[in-house]
Amino acid sequence: MIPEQYAYFPALIASLNGASAVLLLVGFYLISRGRIAAHRACMIAAVVASALFLACYAYFHAHVGDILFLGQGLWRKVYFTILIPHVTLAIVIVPMVIITLSRGLRAQYGRHRAIAKWTWPLWMYVSVTGVLVYFMLYRWFPHS
Numbered sequence: 001m002i003p004e005q006y007a008y009f010p011a012l013i014a015s016l017n018g019a020s021a022v023l024l025l026v027g028f029y030l031i032s033r034g035r036i037a038a039h040r041a042c043m044i045a046a047v048v049a050s051a052l053f054l055a056c057y058a059y060f061h062a063h064v065g066d067i068l069f070l071g072q073g074l075w076r077k078v079y080f081t082i083l084i085p086h087v088t089l090a091i092v093i094v095p096m097v098i099i100t101l102s103r104g105l106r107a108q109y110g111r112h113r114a115i116a117k118w119t120w121p122l123w124m125y126v127s128v129t130g131v132l133v134y135f136m137l138y139r140w141f142p143h144s
Contacts, residue, residue, distance in 0.1 A: 002064055003063075003064065006060055006063055009064075010060070010067075010138045011134070012056055013053055013057050013060065014130065014134035016049050016050070016052050016056065017050075017053055017126075017130035017131050018127070018131050019049045020053065020123075021128050021131070023046035024043075024046050024120065024124050026042050027039050027042035027043045030042055040105075043104070047097060047101055050123075053130075054094075067137055067138075069136065069137060070141045070142075071141040075136070082129050082132055082133065083129075083133060085125075085129075086125070086129040086130065086133060089125060089126050090130075093122050093126050096115065096119045096122065096123070097119060099115055100116050100119040104116070
């Protein structure tokens with residue numbers, strides 16, 4: 001059971017992940033239309049949303065601990081099939097985002113594109129599956 005003062009954190013964390021995914025999609029669209037300044041602003045906003053997510057996630061789990069998945073059977077297999085690559089890529093994506101952002105902000109566009117083609121889909125996967133993990137843990141198989 002999650003203490004009442006922390007009960008809003010899971011939805012906040014999922015919302016920040018969802019916001020990051022939307023910003024990533026919009027940023028991709030903008031750059032495909034050559035709107036560099038708008039793309040830059042959108043991607044910086046995605047980084048901010050992801051950084052806020054990370055801070056909230058760390059704070060929540062430092063105070064509440066681990067949340068166990070209560071689903072059984074096939075759902076349990078589906079959950080861990082999503083969760084394991086989500087966690088692995090969430091660790092990998094942090095330095096990739098920093099490098100990608102840094103190269104873009106320093107106008108190293110060739111080097112930026114070279115890593116962004118890997119960063120974007122992995123970051124999108126982490127953001128979207130973060131929302132799925134939220135639904136599986138707190139909505140589809142709730143603890144109370």
